[in-house]
Amino acid sequence: QVQLVESGGGLVQAGGSLRLSCAASGSIFSINAMGWYRQAPGKQRELVASITSGHSTNYADSVKGRFTISRDNAKNTVYLQVYSLKPEDTAVYYCHASVVVANFKPYEDDFWGQGTQVTVSS
Secondary structure (H helix, E strand, O other), X not given: OEEEEEEOOXXXXXXXXXXXXXXXXXXXXXXEEEEEEEEOOOOOOEEEEEEOOOOOEEEOOOOOOOEEEEEEHHHOEEEEEXXXXXXXXXXXXXXXXXXXXXXXXXXXXXXXXXXXEEEEEO
């Protein structure tokens, strides 16, 4: 149906940076909002950043000024550029997309990536 494949996670030192990517594929007619969530050990999953099809963005207070979300609609891909990483940023980062699924009668549904681990050492 629709798959989200993430990449770019890894181990970095505090103050470092990463660029996460998430590419959507499958029976896609169009993609509405996309976003990044994260879940740290022992904590609930939280929204990190989101972006609409019109490139309007929203960020969690904890990452404002350090993280940047962007998307390439032609490639069905969303990115998360992260700077000045802190140990508390350590988590599994998940991609999310609201997709209009291509069908005889297209419909909207939500899809999640498999998650990519980001570990920040102090």
